[in-house]
Amino acid sequence: MTNFVVKTLANAAALAVAIWLVAGITLDDGSSMGHRALTVILVALVFGLVNFIVKPVVKLFSLPLFILTLGLFTLVVNALMLLLTSWLAGKLDLSFHVEGFWTAVVGGLIISIVSWAVNMVLPDKD
Structure with missing residues (x-):
């Protein structure tokens, strides 16, 4: 349970930094x-679910490209996961949007x- 909370907080912090730094990512x-x-x-949470469910499948099918x-x-896979998160957020009526x-x-x-850095700072007990 602690691992889930840590990863969610790391994702939230990373998304907040991206929203703050990149003009095309808006809340x-x-x-x-x-x-x-x-x-x-x-x-x-949506981003974590996308990375947990969809990303391994995409990585498996694109293994030759890796x-x-x-x-x-x-980088391309991470961008696609962020675009998918933006699309799902729109469907869930969350005000998160990625331009292109x-x-x-x-x-x-x-x-x-940022997620890597926050995961290094936050404790991971599980």
């Missing part, structure tokens, strides 16, 4: 800071770096 909610924080946490590009295809593919590539790179 179009004009409400209070508490509601925006809840929205970021819900988007982090080998051919020496792992750089990970290249914005998603930059956002995915930022999210990966």
Whole structure:
């Protein structure tokens, strides 16, 4: 349970940094800071589910591309997972939006770096 909370908090922090740094990633909610924080946490949960369920399947089917590009295809997969999260957030009536593919590539790179850093700082007991 602790691992799930840590990963969700890391994803939420990484998404918040990406929203703050990248102009094409927006949280179009004009409400209070508490509601925006809840929205970021819900988007982090969706992002975590997408990474848990869809990402391994995509990685398996694109294994030759990972080998051919020496792992750089990970950037494309991360961008696609961020775009899928944006689409799902729209379907779930969450106000998270990613503009396009290249914005998603930059956002995915930022999210990966920040998530890694936050996971290094936060405890992981499980």
